[in-house]
Amino acid sequence: GMYGERLGVNMHLVTAGSGALRNLAACVARCHLEIAEMAVSPYAAGLAGLVEDEMDLGATLIDMGGGTTSLAVFFDGRVVFTDSVSVGGGHVTNDIARGLSTPLVQAERIKTLYGSASSGPADDREIIEVPLVGEEDPNSVAQIPRSLLVGIIHPRLEETLELARGRLEQSGFDKLAGRRVVLTGGACQLPGVRELAAQILDKQVRIGRPLRLGGLAEATSGPAFATCAGLIAYAERREADASAELLGPAPERASGLIGRIGEWFRAAF
Numbered sequence: 264g265m266y267g268e269r270l271g272v273n274m275h276l277v278t279a280g281s282g283a284l285r286n287l288a289a290c291v292a293r294c295h296l297e298i299a300e301m302a303v304s305p306y307a308a309g310l311a312g313l314v315e316d317e318m319d320l321g322a323t324l325i326d327m328g329g330g331t332t333s334l335a336v337f338f339d340g341r342v343v344f345t346d347s348v349s350v351g352g353g354h355v356t357n358d359i360a361r362g363l364s365t366p367l368v369q370a371e372r373i374k375t376l377y378g379s380a381s382s383g384p385a386d387d388r389e390i391i392e393v394p395l396v397g398e399e400d401p402n403s404v405a406q407i408p409r410s411l412l413v414g415i416i417h418p419r420l421e422e423t424l425e426l427a428r429g430r431l432e433q434s435g436f437d438k439l440a441g442r443r444v445v446l447t448g449g450a451c452q453l454p455g456v457r458e459l460a461a462q463i464l465d466k467q468v469r470i471g472r473p474l475r476l477g478g479l480a481e482a483t484s485g486p487a488f489a490t491c492a493g494l495i496a497y498a499e500r501r502e503a504d505a506s507a508e509l510l511g512p513a514p515e516r517a518s519g520l521i522g523r524i525g526e527w528f529r530a531a532f
């Protein structure tokens with residue numbers, strides 16, 4: 264054996280607000296279910312959206328959700344850093360609702376149908392009808408150019424990606440993560456988000472979709488469902504690890520003539 268004076272281990276500890284966790288547990292309990300384990304969302308999204316080489320060589324996953332944007336750095340096959348910023352796709356919807364004086368439901372619809380993170384040459388000529396908030400007449404709409412909508416969406420997405428870049432640089436894992444970034448979450452589905460992220464982060468960016476869960480319908484195979492698919496992959500991996508621990512290590516086969524004779528006697532008698 265070897266001698267040593269000090270034994271240490273590098274650990275990655277993920278913390279969360281106790282109030283949010285209790286509220287989540289209460290919601291699950293009302294559905295007559297129990298929580299077996301918890302996993303941080305960007306790690307789960309990475310299990311579904313990253314390939315093995317990305318996990319081994321280094322990659323950053325940015326999960327652009329509705330209320331928060333979370334990020335995780337993967338290296339050597341495991342997650343080494345996680346963080347989140349309190350800005351997400353829901354803030355884009357709120358900006359549209361306030362900027363265009365339209366209900367939140369209509370703002371979400373307009374963002375989905377006409378939204379973009381980058382402007383195009385025909386945006387000034389393309390006209391969008393926007394229902395006004397509080398109007399009783401359904402035909403009472405305002406007509407705006409698409410460029411005005413893009414001018415509302417672009418600054419918020421730019422702010423979100425700059426905050427994520429700042430957290431990554433402060434962590435010191437920016438270089439370890441390499442030049443690969445994978446985007447997941449519903450907010451990354453807007454046209455132009457990939458190009459905007461590549462410009463701000465100065466990395467190679469792709470959109471991540473559930474890769475390790477087969478048989479998904481087209482409606483549930485997009486980046487918005489990466490975390491859900493990753494939770495299934497996480498549960499499957501944990502169950503496989505637990506089964507391996509219960510079975511124990513496989514017995515070693517005896518070597519040599521005497522060993523094979525003894526193994527034959529044990530099998531026969």
